[in-house]
Amino acid sequence: MSAASVPERGDHPTLPPAFAKALLALILFVAVPATLSGIGGGYLYQIATTALIFVILAASLNLVTGTAGLLSLGHAGFYGIGAYVAALLSTRLGASFLVTLPAAGAVAGAIGTLVALPTMRLVSIYFAVATLGIGEMIYVTLLNWTDFTRGPMGIRSIPDIEMLGWEPHSPMQQYLVVASVAAVSLWVLSRLTHSYFGNALRAVREDDQCASAMGLNVVHLKIVAFGASCCFAGIAGALLAHTANFISPDQFQFGESINILAMVVVGGLGSLPGAVIGALLLVILPEALRSVGDFRMIAIGSIMFFSILLLPKGLLGEASALSLLRRQFGEAWSGRPGPPVGWR
C-alpha cells in the first residue's frame, strides 16, 4: 500500500480533532437542513435522504472492496435483504423502527457471513463472480418467492419511522433520523477502516500469502469484514424501506450493485471520505440532470468511465484520504500527549 507518505507533524495546518468532528456534525445536522428548508423543498429532503442511504452503502462496500480488496458485485442483494426484513417485520408483525433497523442489519450481516464462509477462500475474479451469483440469487428469490415477498408487486405502505411513540412525519424529521443513523454507521465504519483491523485488511489486500505468513488469519479477517459490510448494507435497506414506504425487487438488481460500486470507484477505492463524496456526487448529479431527460444511468456510466480513465486513484485517493484523516481526526497525531496508538 502506498501510504508511506505519512506527513510530519506540523507540516499542514490542522484543526483540533474534536473541532473537525463537530464541524462535520454541524454541516450534517444543521447546515444541510437549514439550507434545504431555506430553498423549501420536501422533494429536496427526499434526495438528501436517498443520498445518505447511498453514503452508507458506498462506505460499507468500501470496507470490502476498497480496504480488503475483494471486488463484490452483489452488494445490492444484501441491501435488499435488509429492506425486505424491515418491510416484512413492520407490515406483518407491526414491529417498530427500533426493532426493524437492528433486525435488518443482523439478518443481512448473518446471511453475509454465511455466504462468506464458503466463498472467502476464492481469490480475485472468482470472488467477484461468486458475489455476482449470490446477488442475483437473492434478487431471483425476492422476485419469485411470491407468498413471502409478494414478488414483483413489491411491498406497499410500509409504516414510517416510529420511535417510542414519536413519529417523524415531516421530511426534515425523517432526514434527521436517517442522518443520525448514517453518522453512527460512518463512525463505526471509520473505526473499522482506520484501526489495526483496517491495517490487517490492507495487508491481506496487498498480499494475502504474506499476511498469513505474518500471522494474520486471512479467512477470518475477510469473513468479519464481509459480514460487517453486509450488516451496514442491511441497515441502509431498512432506512430505504421506512423512508420510501415502497420496495420492489427491481431496486436490488445487479444494476444497483454496479451503482454502488461506481460510487466507490469514483471516490477512490479504499478511501472512506472518497466513498462518501462518490455517493453524494452520483446521487445528486443525476438529479440535477433530470430536467435534461432521463440520463441517470448514462451519467453514472460516463462518470465511472472517465474517472477510471483520468483519475485511476479516484477523487480522493486512499493515500491522501488516510493522511487527511490522520491529520484531522487522529488524536494520536495531533501532537497531544496520549497513549501511542495507530499506524506507526
Next chain:
Amino acid sequence: MLDVYLAQQIVNGLSIGLVYALMAIGFTLIFGVLNVVNFAHGEVYMIGAFAGLMLITAAAPPLLAVVVIVLTVGAATGVGLERLAFKPFRRFRDEASLRSRAMREATLLSSLAVSIVTREAMRQIFGSSMQTIPQGYLLQHPIRIGVLSITDGDLIIFASSVVMLVALQFLLFRTRTGLSIRAVANSPLGAQFVGIDTDRAIMATFAIGSMLGATAGILVGLYTGTITPQMGFAPGIKAFVAMVMGGLSSIPGAVICALFLGVAESITTEFLASGWQDLVAYAFLIATLVFFPQGLFGVGRERA
C-alpha cells in the same frame, strides 16, 4: 422409454445452451488473451441484433447476407470496444503492472461502464420496449421430427454454431493470426520478445469474439422474437457463468458447460415455476466455485 416432454425440454435446452456457448466463446477468448473479463460482451450481442434488425427493415436481404453483415458489424464493434475500454489501460507494459490486480480491475470496471452507457444510449434511441421484427424473418416455423417438435431456428442456430466453432478452431490452430493469439494468451511478454504485434493480436481476438457474439445476437433475436436494448444482459451473465464453470480459459470446457446450463435450465421448468430457472444457473456457479475452484475443465492456473 424417455418421456417425450422431457426429451423436448432437453432439445430446447440444447438450443438455449448453444446460444450461451456462442457468447461464452467470445468471453473465453478475450479472457484467455488479456486475463480480464469483458463485461461489455452482452452489449455486443445486443448491437449485433439491432444491426441485423435495422438491415432487415431497411433492405430485407436474405438471411445469409444479414449474418455476413452482422459478422462485419460485430468485428467493428469489437475493435471499437477494445480501443475505447481496454487499450487506454494498457499504457503500462512492465510485468509488474501486467500482473497487478488494480490494472485488471480497471479494465473490468471500464468495460462495465462502457456497457452501461451503450445499453442506456440504445434505450434512449430505441425505447426499452420490444422491436417489431418482420414476420418472414422470424425463425419460428415448426418442424416435426418423430414425436419431437423443433423450429427451423433451432436447426439454424445449431448449424451456425457448429460452423462457427469449426471455423474458430481452424483460425486458432491453422493460421498465423491464430498462432499469434495463442502466443499472447500464453505469455504477453514472451510474445512481444519474439516480435509479435500484441496490440494486433488483441484486436483480432476482440474482433473474433465479438463476431461470434453479434451473430448469436441476431440469430437469437429472430428465434425468440425479442430484440430489446437489455436483451444482452441475461445471456451475458449465463455465458459468463459457463466460462467460469468451464475453467476460465478453456473453450471446449465453456461450450460443454454452456450446453449443460441450457439443459439444466429447461429441465428446471419441469419441476419449478419458470422464474426460478435463473437460480439454477447461479447455484451451479456457486457450487462449481466452491468445489472445483479451477472450473470443471480448467488446468491449474497461476494464482493471481
